[in-house]
Amino acid sequence: MRLIAVGRMKDSHERALVDRYVKRLNPSLTITELPDGKGSPAEIKRREADAILSVLPDRAFVVVLDLAGKLVSSEVFSQRLGEWLEAGRDVCFIIGGAEGLDATVVTRADASLSLGSLTWPHMLVRIMLVEQIYRARAIAAGHPYHRSGRP
């Protein structure tokens, strides 16, 4: 699996949180950080989109993190992720920068995921996404990390 994310995570506490989950993931997750775009908001989005699309592997199964994306439970996310992995394509998550994702990236996506209707800073989204990927794989493996709390 891959994660393409705009912006460098400089804060060591944030990096430690990401590492906490990434080091336990199976299959592994490779994170590619892209520099923040420069210029007007529209130019920033277009430049970041060019950079994102240029590093996407061929045949990637692209999942964008988007406010307007699909809202799913952790259990459903676990099931979907399992299906995407079994399909054998390179599952590639994308998190935008401060201006969000350009329409060209959203259009390229095979799936979209929302973490709710609140707007989160992209570094927090990265932390929450890797936790949810870890949780999804724990659910798939029957590991007690996840407790649904509901019948």
Ligand SMILES: C[S@@+](CC[C@H](N)C(=O)[O-])C[C@H]1O[C@@H](n2cnc3c(N)ncnc32)[C@H](O)[C@@H]1O
């Ligand atoms: C600060 S947000 C960008 C906000 C931008 N105004 C927009 O409408 O997308 C940076 C990135 O974090 C991700 N993001 C933020 N909140 C999210 C949410 N609730 N669900 C999914 N992704 C989110 C998206 O990938 C977004 O491009």
